[in-house]
Structure formats: C-alpha cells, structure tokens
Amino acid sequence: MDDTSKNLENETIKWLEKLRKELNKPGIKEIVDVIKEKLTREMIKNMNAYVEDCQHFLDKKDFIRAFEAIIYAWGIFETLKHMRFIK
Numbered sequence: 001m002d003d004t005s006k007n008l009e010n011e012t013i014k015w016l017e018k019l020r021k022e023l024n025k026p027g028i029k030e031i032v033d034v035i036k037e038k039l040t041r042e043m044i045k046n047m048n049a050y051v052e053d054c055q056h057f058l059d060k061k062d063f064i065r066a067f068e069a070i071i072y073a074w075g076i077f078e079t080l081k082h083m084r085f086i087k
Contacts, residue, residue, distance in 0.1 A: 040085040047076040 001009075050073035057066035080086045 036085060040080065043076050043080055043085070047073045047080075050076070 050069045054066050054069035054073065057063070057069060077086075
C-alpha cells in the first residue's frame with residue numbers, strides 16, 4: 001500500500017470513529033425531532049438553489065459545474081426522501 005492510500009485509510013478511520021462517537025451520544029433523536037421542520041425547509045431552499053445554479057451553468061455551457069450542481073440537488077432530494085422528511 002502506498003503512502004497516499006495509507007494516509008487516506010487513516011483519515012477515513014479517524015473520522016469514522018469520531019462520527020460513531022457523536023451518533024452514540026444521548027439525545028440525538030430528540031434533537032432531530034425538534035429541528036426537522038426547519039431543516040426540511042432549509043434543505044429544500046438549498047436544493048432549489050442548486051437547481052437554479054444548474055440551469056445557469058447549462059446556459060453558460062459550463063457542463064461540469066452544471067452536472068455538479070444537479071448531483072448536489074439530487075443528493076439533497078434523496079436525503080430528504082430517505083429521512084422521510086418529504087414523500
């Protein structure tokens with residue numbers, strides 16, 4: 001394994017462990033229930049902004065940024081659906 005791969009593996013493991021610790025803290029579900037509505041509105045606003053950015057970049061023939069923007073928008077949409085914030 002080369003140095004870059006080893007460094008990437010180490011960083012991935014470090015951040016994975018940090019996230020697992022955070023997710024095991026008490027009260028996570030209660031926090032999610034309290035902010036769900038506000039968060040949903042904010043995420044939809046961001047999703048719509050990425051859709052507008054996509055169209056802007058398409059109009060400018062900047063296809064890489066257009067693709068990136070629509071992928072971000074889809075990521076937000078899929079997250080909202082997966083979390084059952086939208087149907």
